[in-house]
Amino acid sequence: MAMNAVIKKVVAFIMVATRLGKSKLSVSLAPRTGGEIINSNKIQVYRGLDALGNKIPKVEKLGVPHHLLGHVGNPDEEYTAREFGFDATSVIEQIINSGKVPIVRGGSNSFIETLVKDPDFKFKSNYLGCFIWLDVSPNVFNTFVSKQVNQMVNQGLAEEVRGIFALDKDYTKGI
Template sequence: MDSRGDSFTNSKVIFIIGSTGTGKSRLSIDLATRFPAEIINSDKIQVYKGLNVVTNKVSESEKKGVPHHLLGEVDPDSEFTARDFCINALSAIERIVKSGRVPIIAGGSNSFLEALVEDPLYKFKSRFSCFFIWTDVSLPVLFSYVSKRVDQMVETGLVEEVREIFVAEADYSKGIRQAIGAPEMDQYLRAEAKMDKTSKEIMLASAIEEIKANTCKLVRRQLAKIHRLKNELKWPIARIDATVVFEKCGKEADNAWNEYVLQPCMEKLSEFLNVNANEEENEHSVA
């Protein structure tokens, strides 16, 4: 990196990390509607255009007017590497800081975050002051939640989305086709036109169960990487236990979110940003 970075010394950056399904997007948006902030996506699959259901991208209404960067911007057939992420994320960080706002980097691709923070090429640690929030949920509760979420994704169009991009002999190691939900549907989509209704239902159910199993495997891999960042690389990560939220539903879940996740995070970030949490909540709104 060149000397431009010197002007950003001690500029503040917030990271929200966690396994898939733990509320990272919700928390980043909630915080960005209370503090003057913009969000940078660090999920290596959500950077691609398309498969909004499969990749669980936040909708326009869910964004609540908060600007998002690196979300659904990259050609779905291209390769987006950790280096690509670092270059684009740094550019977005600089633009956000210059606008007087705080960058919130949120997503589950911890390899991208490690490259950004640790690679000496980017001099990130000497340029920025960082705060790391880890939204954590106990594994039994999280596994149950992500399983139900897959069922909801199927109901809202997962199969149809994957069918739209399906091509025989597709490379599932590149681009958006890496997304969990795409490779698992391959055999079903190849065979569906040749099967009777019962056979199709059986094969589809098997593909859905595989999606659920692979999602749980992803959760474990992400969790292992977070522990490595915290224990081996000594990142000062603040863990927020959101388990109680996922054990409830409806109004009770929303109340638990505010009490056990949002309010503690606001208090921690108010101290980090040197602002009064109540004043920020009352005075700042997203245009």
């Protein structure tokens, strides 16, 4: 009697505290695993907002494909965790069908939790999740974040925020 074994494909998740190098770690891991990166940061899904979202510059991507990075047009547009789940599931399938490994670069835990736990996405029945979580001491974290914030300011953070802020906007939607 032959057993019908279901072979699940691996989806890697990089989970690191904010501003501690998830992008660099993901870009470093991708060529070693034949991977492509899926963004799950709530700010980085929006087009523009490069300084505010601290998006990885093209030169630092080192040719590694990045998905769901800047694909939502307007920062006032609502983009929910469920929408992310549908988009991410589609991209995961595209990456797997091309023979590569999906690497979900963390950022917004609500996006990842919805993708993995919502029964509509059938993640647990179709994939094996490999979660890589890195933690650092508070001293290292504070030093690194201070440098990152200074870098973001130097890249035009204040001007970028001024460009999207208006007193008459409805800030209950979008970012």
